[in-house]
Amino acid sequence: MSLSSELITAIEEARDHHGGPRAAMVESLRLIQMEHGWVCDAHLEEAAATLGVTTAEMEDVATFFSLIFRQPVGEKLILLCDGASCWLNGGEDVRDRVMERLGIGFGQTTPDGKYTLINICCVGGCDHAPAAVIGRDRKLVGPLSPDDLDALFGEDAR
Amino acid sequence: MTEMPLTGRARPDRAPHTLAEWKALGGYEAVERGLRELGPERVLDMVDDAALNGRGGAGFPAARKWRFMPKPGAAPGDGPSYFIVNGDEMEPGAFKDRILLEALPHQLIEGAILAAYATHCSEIVVLIRDAYRDAIRNVSRAIAEAEEAGYLGRNILGTGRDLKMWVHPSAGRYIVGEETALIEALEGKRAVPRKRPPFPAQSGLWGRPTTVNNVETVSCVGPIVANGPQWFQSLSRTAEGGTKVFAVSGRVHRPQVIEAPMGTTAGELIERAGGVSGNGRLRCFQPGGGASGFLEPDALDLPLDFGHVARAGSMFGTGTMIVLDETACPLGVIARHMAFYGRESCGWCTPCRDGLPWVAKIMADLEAGQARMEDLDVLQMTVEVAGPRGRSFCDLMGGAMSPLGTGLARFRDLFEAHVREGCCPIARDHGRAAA
Ligand SMILES: Cc1cc2nc3c(=O)[nH]c(=O)nc-3n(C[C@H](O)[C@H](O)[C@H](O)COP(=O)(O)O)c2cc1C
Ligand code: SF4
Numbered sequence: 168m169s170l171s172s173e174l175i176t177a178i179e180e181a182r183d184h185h186g187g188p189r190a191a192m193v194e195s196l197r198l199i200q201m202e203h204g205w206v207c208d209a210h211l212e213e214a215a216a217t218l219g220v221t222t223a224e225m226e227d228v229a230t231f232f233s234l235i236f237r238q239p240v241g242e243k244l245i246l247l248c249d250g251a252s253c254w255l256n257g258g259e260d261v262r263d264r265v266m267e268r269l270g271i272g273f274g275q276t277t278p279d280g281k282y283t284l285i286n287i288c289c290v291g292g293c294d295h296a297p298a299a300v301i302g303r304d305r306k307l308v309g310p311l312s313p314d315d316l317d318a319l320f321g322e323d324a325r
Numbered sequence: 326m327t328e329m330p331l332t333g334r335a336r337p338d339r340a341p342h343t344l345a346e347w348k349a350l351g352g353y354e355a356v357e358r359g360l361r362e363l364g365p366e367r368v369l370d371m372v373d374d375a376a377l378n379g380r381g382g383a384g385f386p387a388a389r390k391w392r393f394m395p396k397p398g399a400a401p402g403d404g405p406s407y408f409i410v411n412g413d414e415m416e417p418g419a420f421k422d423r424i425l426l427e428a429l430p431h432q433l434i435e436g437a438i439l440a441a442y443a444t445h446c447s448e449i450v451v452l453i454r455d456a457y458r459d460a461i462r463n464v465s466r467a468i469a470e471a472e473e474a475g476y477l478g479r480n481i482l483g484t485g486r487d488l489k490m491w492v493h494p495s496a497g498r499y500i501v502g503e504e505t506a507l508i509e510a511l512e513g514k515r516a517v518p519r520k521r522p523p524f525p526a527q528s529g530l531w532g533r534p535t536t537v538n539n540v541e542t543v544s545c546v547g548p549i550v551a552n553g554p555q556w557f558q559s560l561s562r563t564a565e566g567g568t569k570v571f572a573v574s575g576r577v578h579r580p581q582v583i584e585a586p587m588g589t590t591a592g593e594l595i596e597r598a599g600g601v602s603g604n605g606r607l608r609c610f611q612p613g614g615g616a617s618g619f620l621e622p623d624a625l626d627l628p629l630d631f632g633h634v635a636r637a638g639s640m641f642g643t644g645t646m647i648v649l650d651e652t653a654c655p656l657g658v659i660a661r662h663m664a665f666y667g668r669e670s671c672g673w674c675t676p677c678r679d680g681l682p683w684v685a686k687i688m689a690d691l692e693a694g695q696a697r698m699e700d701l702d703v704l705q706m707t708v709e710v711a712g713p714r715g716r717s718f719c720d721l722m723g724g725a726m727s728p729l730g731t732g733l734a735r736f737r738d739l740f741e742a743h744v745r746e747g748c749c750p751i752a753r754d755h756g757r758a759a760a
């Protein structure tokens with residue numbers, strides 16, 4: 168499946184906006200991810216061609232930045248903080264319960280493709296520790312409790 | 326003006342102001358005054374007289390950094406100079422820039438306009454970490470409003486100067502916050518730090534003169550120009566100007582951001598954060614984020630600013646405290662930090678790329694009660710080789726060694742007890758970190 172014409176236009180705008188093609192690479196990858204959740208080879212190549220950079224240049228940054236996903240992720244993304252302030256507030260009890268419930272570890276996706284669980288450094292939500300950010304728009308949730316994971320799995324969690 | 330000039334105007338729900346609302350609160354008066362009446366030299370002098378130290382970690386005086394920037398016509402070649410606002414905020418325990426970005430975007434833009442004006446820059450880039458989506462959206466919207474109102478764009482306020490500003494959303498990796506790595510990232514490269522010299526003021530973004538400042542540093546500039554350097558100085562209890570947007574987290578009852586005079590003590594901040602949680606008795610704290618050395622209860626009355634904390638053997642850093650009560654194990658905190666820094670190493674130099682994962686492994690072994698006494702020597706040696714200003718290419722590794730080095734110095738008995746007893750004695754007696 169190729170990129171939608173809207174996405175191509177958005178990538179072209181990013182290219183013409185500031186700093187030129189190379190500077191727009193991360194933004195292009197982010198735009199693709201906003202729509203598709205991750206960046207597949209075909210999309211990466213198409214974006215590179217749109218920007219006028221090589222696939223290798225594009226891959227170079229795509230593999231450096233940890234929040235550009237080069238593998239499919241689940242419908243729902245859970246980025247669970249493993250920073251010290253969260254740890255001090257029981258973050259690992261939450262982690263264990265989430266893993267138990269999903270049956271997966273960090274960096275994995277549930278077999279039904281619904282959830283991907285990833286550990287992330289301090290999300291700047293230490294005042295809500297233990298915290299996580301979820302979904303494509305990175306909603307901050309916390310304080311989480313192992314006995315009440317509704318913030319991650321309930322109705323409102325996107 | 327309240328005594329919280331930076332966060333005082335934030336709404337409780339952090340909804341940002343529209344430009345009209347911000348102007349009703351006195352917004353953009355500083356920009357008008359700076360650009361119409363004062364001129365770049367005077368703006369720079371005011372920031373100098375205000376004794377504003379950079380809030381991104383190193384505490385370098387803002388005005389001194391700005392004076393490295395070439396005057397118009399003095400820069401070799403053609404092209405703009407760049408002013409970069411660093412909103413990468415990923416240091417463990419740091420959540421102070423978030424409120425300034427999310428709730429107070431116009432304050433940031435005002436500061437950035439004045440700073441760019443004083444440093445003869447015609448383009449401003451705000452890099453914001455991926456997780457701060459509200460910040461990315463709010464700052465982008467506010468920039469559009471400021472353009473509409475003529476504060477940004479062509480011939481701003483009739484000064485004959487053009488000034489562009491845009492947001493660069495990042496995509497993870499802590500090292501992006503290091504200023505030369507940040508410049509690489511903006512150029513569309515892997516964010517590996519650059520060799521210095523040349524310094525960014527000589528050759529930065531796309532080889533042009535560049536200044537990088539932290540979000541909080543930039544947010545201070547509007548209030549300084551509006552109210553004067555003496556006012557800014559007088560907010561502080563020490564020789565370093567202003568208030569500080571502190572943050573307190575870890576084992577406290579009400580972890581939060583607290584804007585208070587520079588020089589406020591750790592004891593006061595912990596009290597305002599609801600006091601120590603856990604068993605209520607303080608074991609130790611890191612005064613300025615994950616890369617700052619541990620201090621103990623005897624430092625509760627220490628005035629917190631860059632100078633005082635450095636003299637006490639730690640680092641003021643980001644001014645964001647991590648608090649441990651007696652039932653929390655400092656080795657556990659160090660283990661999380663080492664895992665973090667090791668994972669975030671950019672991989673460029675060997676001590677960091679190979680050393681940090683090794684250190685992280687030993688810390689994990691210690692926690693699991695599987696380390697040997699000799700392992701402690703490896704930790705000590707690593708601190709000596711790669712500690713602050715040691716043999717690594719950038720400060721990521723050196724920073725990581727601060728909690729480890731001070732931990733080994735202050736809690737040697739506890740390290741040894743983990744080996745001797747084959748477990749974490751604190752977790753054994755109090756349960757693992759569950760607060
Ligand atoms: C590994 C590393 C990460 C850093 N991360 C940040 C950051 O997220 N935000 C920031 O403002 N400064 C960060 N810094 C400091 C910057 O390199 C730079 O000193 C700072 O942005 C300058 O701003 P200031 O002078 O206003 O403090 C980091 C430094 C290092 C070594
Ligand atoms: S110390 Fe070396 S490997 Fe570590 S982040 Fe800095 S440059 Fe990269």
Ligand code: FES
Nearest residue numbers: 248250253289292
């Ligand atoms: S340590 Fe988890 S949000 Fe800061």
